[in-house]
Amino acid sequence: MTHGTRNLLLLAPAGTWFLVMLLLPLTVVLIFSFGERGTSGGYAPAFVLDQYANLPARWTAFKNTLTLAPIGTLASLVIAYPLAYYLAVKVDPKWKTTLLVLVIVPFWTSILIRSYAWIFLLGGRGLPALLDWVGIEDVRLINTPFSVLVGIIYGYLPLMVFPIFVSLDRLDKRLLEASSDLGAKPWRTFLQVTLPLSVPGVATGCMLVFILLMGEFLIPALLGGGKVFFVGNALVDLFLQSRNWAYGSAVAVALVVVMLITVTIYMRFINRLGVNREDVSMV
Amino acid sequence: MKLYAVFVYLFLYIPVGVIALFSFNAGRHASQLQGFSPKWYGKALSNPFVMDALETSLIVAFVSAFLASLFGTMAAVALQGIKGPLRKTFDLLIYVAVMIPGIVIGIATLIGLVTVFDLLNPLLAALWPDGATPPSLHMGMGSLIAAHAMFLMALVIIIVRARLAGMDRSLTEASSDLYATPFGTFRQVTLPLIFPAVLAGFLLCFTFSFDDFIIAFFVAGSETTLPIYVFSSIRRGVTPEINAIGTMVLAVSLVTLAMAQILLRRGGRTPK
Numbered sequence: 001m002t003h004g005t006r007n008l009l010l011l012a013p014a015g016t017w018f019l020v021m022l023l024l025p026l027t028v029v030l031i032f033s034f035g036e037r038g039t040s041g042g043y044a045p046a047f048v049l050d051q052y053a054n055l056p057a058r059w060t061a062f063k064n065t066l067t068l069a070p071i072g073t074l075a076s077l078v079i080a081y082p083l084a085y086y087l088a089v090k091v092d093p094k095w096k097t098t099l100l101v102l103v104i105v106p107f108w109t110s111i112l113i114r115s116y117a118w119i120f121l122l123g124g125r126g127l128p129a130l131l132d133w134v135g136i137e138d139v140r141l142i143n144t145p146f147s148v149l150v151g152i153i154y155g156y157l158p159l160m161v162f163p164i165f166v167s168l169d170r171l172d173k174r175l176l177e178a179s180s181d182l183g184a185k186p187w188r189t190f191l192q193v194t195l196p197l198s199v200p201g202v203a204t205g206c207m208l209v210f211i212l213l214m215g216e217f218l219i220p221a222l223l224g225g226g227k228v229f230f231v232g233n234a235l236v237d238l239f240l241q242s243r244n245w246a247y248g249s250a251v252a253v254a255l256v257v258v259m260l261i262t263v264t265i266y267m268r269f270i271n272r273l274g275v276n277r278e279d280v281s282m283v
Numbered sequence: 284m285k286l287y288a289v290f291v292y293l294f295l296y297i298p299v300g301v302i303a304l305f306s307f308n309a310g311r312h313a314s315q316l317q318g319f320s321p322k323w324y325g326k327a328l329s330n331p332f333v334m335d336a337l338e339t340s341l342i343v344a345f346v347s348a349f350l351a352s353l354f355g356t357m358a359a360v361a362l363q364g365i366k367g368p369l370r371k372t373f374d375l376l377i378y379v380a381v382m383i384p385g386i387v388i389g390i391a392t393l394i395g396l397v398t399v400f401d402l403l404n405p406l407l408a409a410l411w412p413d414g415a416t417p418p419s420l421h422m423g424m425g426s427l428i429a430a431h432a433m434f435l436m437a438l439v440i441i442i443v444r445a446r447l448a449g450m451d452r453s454l455t456e457a458s459s460d461l462y463a464t465p466f467g468t469f470r471q472v473t474l475p476l477i478f479p480a481v482l483a484g485f486l487l488c489f490t491f492s493f494d495d496f497i498i499a500f501f502v503a504g505s506e507t508t509l510p511i512y513v514f515s516s517i518r519r520g521v522t523p524e525i526n527a528i529g530t531m532v533l534a535v536s537l538v539t540l541a542m543a544q545i546l547l548r549r550g551g552r553t554p555k
Contacts, residue, residue, distance in 0.1 A: 010358060018376045086284050087288075109537065110533065114298065116517055120298075239501065
C-alpha cells in the first residue's frame with residue numbers, strides 16, 4: 001500500500017462525515033432559503049427571493065444581536081483585562097497556573113446551568129428581594145437587557161481572559177524594567193509598552209467572544225424572557241414553532257453572512273494595526 | 284489590584300456556589316434555605332424522566348466522543364503527511380465546522396437529514412421484500428450522535444494536530460532508519476506520543492457533548508437529553524430538584540476536565 005492510498009483511507013471516514021453532516025446540511029439550508037413555505041409548514045420547492053426580501057421583518061433580532069454582541073464583548077474586555085494583567089504580571093508565579101485554571105474551568109462547564117444560576121440570583125426572590133429588604137423597592141432585574149448582559153459577561157469572561165493573559169505572559173519583562181530605568185512613570189510604561197504588546201491577545205479574545213455571541217440563543221432565552229431576543233431565538237422560533245423552513249433558512253444564511261462580513265472588517269482593521277493573530281488554545 | 288481579582292473570582296464562583304448550596308436545601312421552596320438535606324438528589328435520581336435523559340446523554344456523549352477521537356486522530360495523522368488541495372479542503376472544512384454557530388449547525392442538520400430521510404424512506408419501502416416492515420429513518424439518537432461527532436471530530440483534529448506538530452521528527456525518522464515499517468513506527472513511536480492528547484481530546488469531547496444543548500435541541504427528535512430536560516424544566520419554574528441536577532452536571536464536567544488536564548500535562552512532559 002502506497003503512502004497516498006494509506007492517507008486517503010485514513011481521511012475517508014472523517015471526510016465522509018464532514019460531507020454528510022456538514023456540507024450536505026449547509027447546502028440544504030442555502031437551497032431552502034430560495035424556496036417557499038409549504039402549505040403545512042416545512043418547505044416547498046421554488047426559486048424566489050421572497051424570503052430574503054422579507055428579512056427586515058426580523059430586524060429587531062438582528063439589531064439586538066448587533067448591539068448586545070459588541071457591548072457584551074467590550075464589557076467582557078474591560079473586566080477581563082485587569083484580571084489578565086494581574087495574573088500575568090503581578091501574581092506570585094507559584095500561584096499563576098492555579099489561578100488561571102480557576103478562571104478557565106467555568107468555560108468548560110455547562111453554559112445552561114451557569115445561565116440558570118443567574119435566573120436564580122436575579123429572579124424575584126434573589127437580589128431584588130435582598131434590595132427590598134434594605135429598602136430599595138421594586139427593582140426588576142430579570143428579563144432586561146441588563147440581565148442578558150450579565151449572563152453574557154458571566155458566560156464569556158474566561159474566553160476573554162485567556163488570550164490576553166497569554167500575550168501579557170509572553171511579554172519580555174525586561175522591556176518593562178528598561179522603560180522604568182529610562183525614567184518612565186508606571187502608567188506611561190503601561191500605555192506605551194504593555195498595552196501595545198497585548199493587542200494581539202485582546203484582538204483574539206474579542207473575536208472569539210464576538211463570534212460565539214453572534215449565534216447565542218440560551219442566554220437571551222433564559223435571561224431575556226422573550227423581551228430581549230437574538231437572531232438565535234428568532235431561528236428557534238421559526239424552525240420549531242412556526243415551522244417556516246424557507247424563511248428560517250434565509251435568516252440563518254443572513255446570520256452567517258453578517259458574521260463573516262463583521263469578522264472580515266474586523267480582521268482588516270486588526271491587520272492594519274500591524275498585529276498577527278495569536279495562536280491560542282484553551283486546552 | 285488584588286482586591287479586584289478577588290472580586291472577579293467571587294463573581295465567577297458565587298452563582299454556581301449558590302446553586303450547589305440550595306441543592307442541599309431541606310425545604311420545598313427553591314429560594315429559602317431551611318436546613319440541609321440531600322433529599323433533592325434522591326428525588327432527582329429516582330425521577331424516571333431524569334434517569335432516561337441522563338442515560339441518553341451518557342450514551343450520546345460516549346459514542347460520539349469515541350467516533351470523533353478515532354476518526355479525528357486518523358485524519359490528523361494523515362493530514363500530517365499531506366500538502367496540496369486535499370489538505371486545504373480539510374483545513375477549510377475544519378474552519379467551517381468551528382466557525383459556523385452551533386445553532387446554524389443544528390438547524391442545517393435538522394432540515395438536511397429530514398429531507399434526505401424523506402427521500403430515502405419510500406425508496407427503502409420499495410426495495411424491502413413484501414411482508415416485512417421496512418425500516419423507517421427518523422431523527423433520534425443516531426442523528427444526534429452523528430451531529431455531535433461531526434463538530435467534535437474537528438476539535439480532535441485540531442488538538443491531535445497540535446500534539447503532532449510539537450513532536451520531534453527525528454524520532455520517527457530514527458525509527459524508519461532502523462527499518463521499522465510505517466505501521467510499526469506509528470504503533471511504537473507516534474501512537475504512544477500522541478495517546479495522552481487523544482485521550483484528553485476524548486474527555487473534552489465527552490463534556491462538550493454532555494453539556495451541549497443547542498444542537499441536541501434541533502436534532503434529538505423525540506429523545507430527551509439532560510440539558511434538554513433541564514431547559515424545559517427551567518421554563519416551568521425554579522425548583523430545588525433542578526439545583527441538584529445542575530450541581531451534578533457541573534460535577535461531571537469538573538471531574539472529566541480534571542482527568543483531561545492531568546493527561547495533557549503528562550503528555551506534555553514526554554521527552555521531545
